[in-house]
Structures are given as structure tokens and as C-alpha cells.
Amino acid sequence: MEPPRCVESTDIQEAENEIPAAGHPARSVPPELVEKMVYDALVWSSLHGLVVGDRRAQSSGSVPGVGLVHAPFALLPMPFPKSYWRQACELAPIFNELVDRVSLDADFLQNSLSRTKKVDGFTSRLLDIHSKMLEIKKTEDIRLGLHRSDYMMDAETNLLLQIEFNTISSSFPGLSSLVSELHRNLLNKYGNDLGLDSKRVPGNTAISRFAEALAKAWNEYNNSSAIVMVVVQSEERNMYDQHWLCAVLKEIHGITSIRKTLSEIDVQGQVLPDGTLIIDGQAVAVIYFRAGYSPNDYPSEAEWSARVLMEKSSAIKCPSISYHLVGTKKIQQELAKPNVLERFLDNEDDIAKVRKCFAGLWSLDDTDAVKSAMEKPDLFVLKPQREGGGNNIYGDTVRETLIKLQKKGTEELAAYILMQRIFPTASLAFLVREGIWHLDNAISELGIYGAYLRNKDKVIMNDQCGYLMRTKVSSSNEGGVAAGFAVLDSIYLT
Numbered sequence: 053m054e055p056p057r058c059v060e061s062t063d064i065q066e067a068e069n070e071i072p073a074a075g076h077p078a079r080s081v082p083p084e085l086v087e088k089m090v091y092d093a094l095v096w097s098s099l100h101g102l103v104v105g106d107r108r109a110q111s112s113g114s115v116p117g118v119g120l121v122h123a124p125f126a127l128l129p130m131p132f133p134k135s136y137w138r139q140a141c142e143l144a145p146i147f148n149e150l151v152d153r154v155s156l157d158a159d160f161l162q163n164s165l166s167r168t169k170k171v172d173g174f175t176s177r178l179l180d181i182h183s184k185m186l187e188i189k190k191t192e193d194i195r196l197g198l199h200r201s202d203y204m205m206d207a208e209t210n211l212l213l214q215i216e217f218n219t220i221s222s223s224f225p226g227l228s229s230l231v232s233e234l235h236r237n238l239l240n241k242y243g244n245d246l247g248l249d250s251k252r253v254p255g256n257t258a259i260s261r262f263a264e265a266l267a268k269a270w271n272e273y274n275n276s277s278a279i280v281m282v283v284v285q286s287e288e289r290n291m292y293d294q295h296w297l298c299a300v301l302k303e304i305h306g307i308t309s310i311r312k313t314l315s316e317i318d319v320q321g322q323v324l325p326d327g328t329l330i331i332d333g334q335a336v337a338v339i340y341f342r343a344g345y346s347p348n349d350y351p352s353e354a355e356w357s358a359r360v361l362m363e364k365s366s367a368i369k370c371p372s373i374s375y376h377l378v379g380t381k382k383i384q385q386e387l388a389k390p391n392v393l394e395r396f397l398d399n400e401d402d403i404a405k406v407r408k409c410f411a412g413l414w415s416l417d418d419t420d421a422v423k424s425a426m427e428k429p430d431l432f433v434l435k436p437q438r439e440g441g442g443n444n445i446y447g448d449t450v451r452e453t454l455i456k457l458q459k460k461g462t463e464e465l466a467a468y469i470l471m472q473r474i475f476p477t478a479s480l481a482f483l484v485r486e487g488i489w490h491l492d493n494a495i496s497e498l499g500i501y502g503a504y505l506r507n508k509d510k511v512i513m514n515d516q517c518g519y520l521m522r523t524k525v526s527s528s529n530e531g532g533v534a535a536g537f538a539v540l541d542s543i544y545l546t
């Protein structure tokens with residue numbers, strides 16, 4: 053059974069002529085070879101759990117094994133210069149340390165977000181929890197961060213620029229590891245025909261290292277009967293990415309994990325006088341948030357009280373409320389201001405490396421930035437303090453929104469930040485979604501996973517832990533995989 057095609061061979065010729073592919077291997081692949089590779093890739097994905105719930109199937113987000121479809125993927129790894137790969141990997145432990153330092157500066161967090169607090173209800177609730185923890189002098193001696201720092205290569209300046217830094221629910225450590233394996237498998241089989249070497253696809257350690265970090269944190273909690281709790285949404289089509297981590301946690305590290313929604317935690321959770329969080333009669337050592345990053349996750353007060361209950365407990369939060377706040381776009385913008393990094397990092401070289409990957413970032417108080425964004429909206433992205441994809445504002449809507457916000461009064465402006473829009477070079481890619489492949493002009497975003505574990509003044513882990521490459525059609529603004537714009541990819545070092 054041949055996978056259905058959507059691009060006739062002549063189309064590929066046209067596509068090639070139309071699209072100035074930067075010598076991408078995709079341009080030289082004969083259609084019949086594409087067919088065979090797509091077929092093998094679809095089989096491989098199905099056999100290896102590179103799967104997601106199918107949005108067309110009813111209970112695909114709640115009942116495992118029902119309504120599966122292969123995760124969308126690029127057929128071939130995206131060429132990526134080795135020097136930029138090394139640069140991105142080197143930044144991971146520096147950003148991990150930066151997050152930890154910033155998380156300890158309560159005044160910096162509260163002051164930087166004080167104006168946002170007035171106009172952004174969600175961020176305001178997070179800050180209230182942060183304040184409450186300060187009031188009760190709650191400290192987190194053991195701190196675990198499972199982060200992902202996302203970058204694009206700016207074609208104009210040839211700089212690797214950070215898009216954002218995620219400190220909560222960094223998706224796809226599971227599926228991204230599999231995509232690298234898929235590509236290595238395909239290049240082992242077809243590499244000679246394509247003139248590509250599977251060894252140029254870097255090994256992806258995201259699953260194993262993130263599971264190791266969770267296990268090490270569990271170990272630091274030092275209660276052998278305790279479990280790891282994953283905070284999830286009731287409907288989660290990306291559950292297999294999460295289950296991969298929990299399966300490795302169990303099989304390699306012998307640690308049991310449970311999945312609970314915020315409302316279940318509100319009903320079933322309790323904190324003992326000694327701070328232990330108990331749920332289903334079991335002590336919780338580590339709380340791994342794969343929900344709780346969006347207002348949609350807090351439909352009632354119950355979910356907020358669950359968040360407070362967890363924050364008050366002695367369980368190791370990943371992330372703590374402080375780590376969560378450090379990952380906001382407002383903090384990203386504040387850290388880009390002159391002399392701010394110097395407050396948190398000691399090493400001059402580290403500071404220079406971090407500053408070098410900062411794109412233009414401005415608060416809307418910056419009248420010059422707002423003025424140029426009004427004149428050339430396509431060169432900017434307007435970002436609210438939101439995670440989960442689909443929230444950023446592009447193109448003419450940037451201008452319209454700025455005008456609207458200005459009419460509402462300067463207060464409202466504090467809910468957003470302005471960011472330089474980054475334009476990576478586009479190149480040809482075969483994007484495979486729901487069994488169908490398209491040859492498209494695409495751009496990519498490289499995410500580098502980082503794990504940080506600290507117990508008081510002892511840093512137990514501070515590493516780069518694998519990567520996520522997301523590739524999307526160059527015409528699309530948003531880049532989310534779950535949101536249906538991008539596909540999972542890996543990289544081919546050049």
C-alpha cells in the first residue's frame with residue numbers, strides 16, 4: 053500500500069525551480085525514493101511510539117491507545133551549521149544557572165512584573181502565589197529545572213538568536229529523541245542514495261537525561277516510597293511524549309509516577325504538618341508540570357488552590373513558582389536591558405555569550421521601538437505573557453494592536469513586549485502529516501533542552517540534554533507542532 057501522494061513529480065520540478073533551496077538534500081530526491089522513505093518512516097514512527105492523539109478521533113486525548121496518528125515529522129533532517137549547534141549547546145548550562153540566580157531575586161521578579169501585574173490577570177495570580185510564598189518564608193532548597201531554549205538563525209545577521217526560554221512544560225523531550233532516531237534509521241538505509249551520512253544527525257539524549265534529572269531530584273527528596281506526580285491537562289493529545297519520560301523513569305530508574313489534573317489535586321491532595329504532599333495516599337517527591345502554564349488550565353478557583361497547595365508543600369516543583377515567573381517574556385525582555393545580566397552572572401565570557409544570542413527586545417514604554425513597530429510591523433512580534441502557542445501577534449495586527457493599546461492607556465501596554473522578528477533562511481523540506489507528504493519551503497527553530505538540579509549550594513546537574521528541531525512552512529507565523537503549524541524535525545550537521 054503506497055502512502056497517498058500529494059505532489060506529482062512535475063510539481064517537484066516546479067517546486068524546485070520556484071524555491072531557491074539552499075543546496076538542501078531534498079532538492080535531489082527522486083519522487084519514487086521519497087515514496088519509499090515516507091512509507092518506511094510512517095512504519096517506523098508507528099512501531100516506535102512517535103505518535104500523538106489524532107485531533108479527529110474523539111477520545112484521543114484521554115484514552116491511551118485510541119485514535120493515534122504518527123507525529124508530524126520532516127522526512128529528512130534539516131542542515132544546521134556545526135558552529136551554531138555548538139554555540140546553542142554551550143549556552144544551555146549558562147542559561148540554567150541564570151534562571152536559578154534570577155529565581156532567587158524576588159524583588160527583581162516582583163518589580164519587573166509589577167506593571168504587567170496590573171493589566172494581566174493570569175500573571176497577577178502567579179505573582180500572588182510568589183508573594184504568598186515569600187510571606188510564609190517558603191524556600192526551595194532542592195530546585196529542578198527542565199528547560200528548553202528556542203533559537204532561530206537570523207539570515208540577515210547570520211546570528212543565532214533566542215526566540216524564547218521555556219521554564220515550564222517544555223514539550224517534546226520524548227518525541228524529539230525519536231525523530232533523531234528516525235532520521236538516523238532512514239539515513240542508514242538511504243544515505244548512500246542521498247549522499248547523506250547518518251552520523252551527522254546528533255544523538256538526542258532528551259528522554260534519557262530528563263528522566264535522569266527527575267530521578268536525581270526524586271533521590272534528593274530522600275523518601276524511597278515517594279512518587280513523581282505529572283500535572284496534566286484532562287485532554288492531552290501529546291500524552292505519549294509525556295508517557296515516554298514516565299516509562300523511562302520506571303524502567304530505568306524504578307520510580308513510579310502518576311498523572312493528575314489540577315482539579316484532581318485540589319480534591320485529592322493534602323499537605324501534612326511536615327510539608328509532605330500526599331495524594332492517593334502516597335507522598336509526592338517531585339511535581340513535574342505539563343499543565344498550569346496557561347489561563348485555560350485554571351477554569352476555577354480549585355485549580356489555583358491546587359497550585360498553592362503544591363507550592364506550599366515540600367515536594368520538588370518543576371518548575372517552582374519562581375522558575376515559572378523567570379520564564380515569562382517580560383523577564384526575557386528585562387534581562388536584555390543593559391547591565392542586568394551582570395547582576396546575575398559572574399563570568400564575563402558567559403555574559404557575552406548570552407547577550408550575543410539576544411534579539412531586539414523592548415518594553416512598550418520604549419517609544420522609539422513602538423514608533424518603528426508602527427511603521428514597519430513586519431519586522432516585529434508583539435508578545436503577551438502567554439505560553440502554549442498561538443498567542444503572539446504578527447504583521448499589520450502588530451500596528452493595530454499597538455494603536456488600540458495606546459488608546460486604552462499606557463497601563464495596558466505593560467501586558468506585552470515587543471521583539472525583533474527573526475527571518476531564518478528558508479529551504480526545501482518534505483513535511484509528513486497524517487500520512488501525506490508535501491514538499492514545501494520551510495524554516496526551522498532549534499530548541500535546546502537543559503536540566504538543572506541543585507540542593508542548597510550543591511549543583512547536582514547542569515547540562516544540555518538533547519534538542520528539538522521544529523520545521524514549519526515559511527509562510528506560517530506561528531510555529532507550534534501541537535497547534536498544527538510545525539512538524540518535528542532533527543538536524544544534519546554541516
Ligand SMILES: N[C@H](CCC(=O)N[C@@H](CS)C(=O)NCCC(=O)O)C(=O)O
Pocket residue numbers: 218220221222223224288290293294342343345439440441522531532533534535538
Ligand atoms: N500539551 C502540552 C503543551 C505544553 C506547551 O505548550 N509547552 C510549550 C512551552 S510552555 C512548548 O514547549 N511549546 C512548543 C510545543 C509545540 O511546538 O507545539 C505538553 O506537551 O505538555
Ligand SMILES: [Mg+2]
Pocket residue numbers: 216217218439440
Ligand atoms: Mg514558550
